[in-house]
Amino acid sequence: MRFTDSLRLGLSSLRAHRLRTLLSVLSIAIGITSVVLLTSIGEGARLYVLGQFTQFGSNMFEIVPGKVETAGLPGVFGGTTRKLSLADAQAIEGVNGVETVLPSVMGQARVEYGGLGRSVTVFGVTSAAPALWRMSVRHGSFLPPGDAQRGRHAVVLGSRLARELFGAEPAVGRLVRVAGARLRVLGVMAPRGRLLGFDMDDTAFLPVSTAMQLFNLDELTEIDVTFRPEVGARRTTEAVRALLRARHDDNEDFTLITQDQMLGVLGSVLDVVSLAVGGIGAGALLVGAVGILTMMWIAVGERTREIGLLRALGARTSQIRSLFLLEATFLAGAGGALGSLAGVGLALIGRRFVPGLPLRITALHVGLALVVSVLTGLAAGVGPAGRAAKLDPVIALRSE
Amino acid sequence: MIELEDIWRTYQLGDTTLHALAGIDETIQDGEHVAIMGPSGSGKSTLLNIIGLLDRPTRGTYRLDGRAVGGLDDDALAAIRRRGIGYVFQSYHLIERLDARGNVELPLILDGVAPRERRGRVEAALEAVGLAERADHRPSELSGGQRQRVAIARATILNPRVILADEPTGNLDSSSGEQVLALLEGFRARGLTLILVTHDPAVARRAERVIILRDGRVVRRMPGRELQDLERALAGE
Structure with missing residues (x-):
């Protein structure tokens, strides 16, 4: 048939x-x-x-406080748990292969200017942030480079926040109140859109030390590290891990997340x-x-x-x-x-x-x-x- | 040649064993015209189904052209049915959604004949039963006699050696019945073996030989013309 x-x-x-x-x-x-x-x-x-996720580039990893990968409580046997500190971040800069280190904290705060105010997400960062997070400045400049402790009274506004507070007026050089502190506006960012769910335009960027003080934090939220590709992810992460362990009394009370793991x-x-x-x-x-x-x-x-x-x-x-x-x-x-x-x-x-x-x-x-x-x-x-x-x-x- | 040797067909109905056929011995020569008669339940149709390879005997040997068919598998039996045997049923068994042409074409389709070749053969087969004009008609648009003639065209299109007809005139008036019988006898005259099941003596007596069944056994064999004598004798009483 x-x-x-x-x-x-x-x-x-x-x-x-x-x-x-x-x-x-x-x-x-x-x-x-x-x-x-x-x-x-x-x-x-x-x-x-x-x-x-991949917009950060692949030669990057992040360090967050606490151990999430293996079970076990830090400090059970009497060892002190060290916080992830700015000093840690500075130390990482010395590791061979490391390119940029960006210590950061995050919080919510009210930003006020004139009669206007707005609650936004505030990032405490360093001058490394624009390059790492793929952002650019439209007016003025970003936080100055150098020691993370300096530049205490400066702030950079996200594009939307600047528009809401200043309208068409130039914002650079003005003084705004962030969580009660008076800070000078150094710059305004170009629109960036959303990054991992955060509106990067309705934000303010402060020096990390200032932000820690304002929010009364004694620990970083995260340290982002980029490395030179030719050195290799494995070697760099291991070197950073060893350094931090040494600094933390041989306790691995932090977590190192590579891009591969994230993906x-x-x-x-x-x-x-x-x-x-x-x-x-x-x-x-x-x-x-x-x-x-x-x-x-x-x-x-x-x-x-x-x-x-x-x-x-x-x-x-x-x-x-x-x-x-x-x-x-x-x-x-x-x-x-x-x-x-x-x-x-x-x-x-x-x-x-x-x-x-x-x-x-x-x-x-x-x-x-x-x-x-x-x-x-x-x-x-x-x-x-x-x-x-x-x-x-x-x-x-x-x-x- | 059809050779049946001690053929039994039994059915198990609960506790009782029913013998539809109880030891049939019969030989039918090529080109013979045989009528099988008997009351309902005597095993006529069962016998026809076994001869037509639609059913298998419970016991006994069936040789078709010298070959025992008992050991053949399903595909081999299907091939013999397709090429060697033509079926004609009382209720025609035409497929309603196909026209006369489509119904006659079915055996060719099943046999894998090329479409180009089929067309001419179907026309010829319909022509042979006098229905070339009705090729496009659906079965519902044809009379009973015409339907049965379509069925005969279908049964004979692959030039079988044997035609098996189960009450072919059972649903027809006498003139249509006569036409159908004349057609079947015409094929037989060309060398086909014609085996009919009927309980109409008028149909049976046209056969060369009549086999009368009762309770699954052959109770009588006689030439067709003797049936006529018997009828007359019965009528004369």
Whole structure:
């Protein structure tokens, strides 16, 4: 039996039940549409988040206080827990291979000028911040380089904060109040957008020592370190780790997070997202598969006589089986094609009307969706087709 | 040649064993015209199904053209059914969603004949049963006699050696029935073996040989014309 003939024979029976055929095609199409949409959202989100993280560059790592990687309480055996201090940061600068060190603290504070005030995120940083965080100054200058202890009464405003407080007026040189302290505005940043969820424009940058004093902090939030690529991430991190251990009474009461680790953690989070998306899609497809299974099961029941006839005319059991499998596969394939089209169409429409929507359609995902739909049809068709093939021709011919 | 040797077909219905066929010994020569008669439940159809390889005997040996078919697998049996045996049913068994042409074409499709070759053969087969004009009609648009003629065209399109007809005129009026019988006998005249199941003596007596079954056994064999004598004798009582 030729493939085209099997297809034609199968199609003739699908045509005979147009509505039913349409409904089972739809049941798969809806599943595939949601799979295509979900995967494009998932892929879009993945690329968005990865883009956010990798903008720092890859020759960087960060140090945060506390030990998060292994269990154990610091100081249980009488050893003192040392805080992550500015002196630590200065010491790291001396390590071979280290390029820049950026100690930082973070807090919320009210920034006031004239009658206006605004609560913003305040970063205590050094002159290294613009280069490391990929920011630039629009007016004036950033915090002066040199000893982190100096430049006590200076502040640099984020673009939005400056606009809110000063409007069109120049802000550089004015005095603002930050958490009660009077600081001179050295500069205003160029708009930067969001960085890891923080609005970098509605912020103020203070010298790290000033910020620690204002917020009454005795510990850094984080130290960012960049190194020269030719020295290698491993050697640099190990050297920094050894230095800090020595400074902290041989206690590893800090955590060193490399870019690779960050991406690794991120990857596993995104994997969970993908898994969830896949699970929802699989559920939708399962519904479609059940639809096809039901439809094929009914079709076999209705066409028992026809199956008996085909057997009497000399059809092999394998021909009967493939006839019904082909029908199921065709239904699912048509549903898959329709669903892919609808999914891609909806994604394009969505992107047009909601520009920020992280949608990313890949040919691979659409292709996979089609393959999966065909496989779904095959899987749903196996039972009914097997039943059709196993029918006793004598009984089948006699059925009404 | 069809050789049946001590053929049994038993069904297990709960505790009781039903013998649909209880030891049939019969030989049917090539080109013979045989009618199988008997009351309902006598095993006529079961016998026809076994001869047609749709059913397997519980016991006994069936040789078709000298070859024992008992050991053949399903695919081999399907191939013999396809090429060697043509079926005609009382209820026609046409597929409603296909037109006459599509129905007649089915055996060719199952046999993998190329589409180009099929067309001419289908036209010829329909022509042979006098329905070339109705090739585009669906079964529901045809009369009973026409439907049965489509079924005969379908049964004979692959030039089988044997035609098996289960009550071919059972649903037809006498003139349509006559047409159908004349067609079948015409094929037989060209060398095909024709085996009919019927309980109409008027159909049976046209056969060369009549086999009468009762309770799964052959109770009588006689030439067709003797059936006529018997009928007349019965009528004369």
